[in-house]
Amino acid sequence: MTANSISATEPTQMRVADLQTLYDYTYWANNRLFAVINELTPDQFTQNVAGSYGSIRNTLVHVMSAEWGWLDRCGGxxxxxxxxxxxxxxxxxxxxxxxxxxxxxxxxxxxLKDEDLNRMVDFSFNPPQQHSLPVGNLLHHSVIHAVHHRGQVALLLRLLGYTPGNIDIMIFYEERRATDQRTRVI
Known part of the structure; x- marks a missing residue:
């Protein structure tokens, strides 16, 4: 294995603080999308538009269910x-x-402590096939899964004539940095 490759069997280098930041981003981005989603009519919210889950509502429920499911598997x-x-x-x-x-x-x-992220979790989502990954990898997957589907929701919003705005993580980091700088000045 090269120095730049990643192995799911080796301890993760991720820290709890990293996951907290990624979930801060997740909920920041969700809130930005929900600000636009709140403008939808009830029919638009459940309308079959396109994508893996059809509607904005179905896609959001899929992501929320998966997030809670991974949390459950990890001990939440x-x-x-x-x-x-x-x-x-x-x-x-x-x-x-x-x-x-x-x-x-x-x-x-x-x-959680950083070392808890290396605890292995056995799981199955296509029985009888079994899988095992560290807590840190599963929680990281949950964040990335949400990013993927938020992109789909943003596209569905555009197809319905709405502008979802920029939900890139760099915008989150810039806003957080500006807030931190203002806090230090005060």
Missing amino acids: PARGPKLNPDDFPTVESVTSTWRKVEGYLREFLAT
């Missing part, structure tokens, strides 16, 4: 069965549940 609060989009008829029903999941995630991260 139990999600139960996969979330069903039909149980989330409104934007508010999605955002209120996601705020709860965000709270669970932040509480869970606050309990």
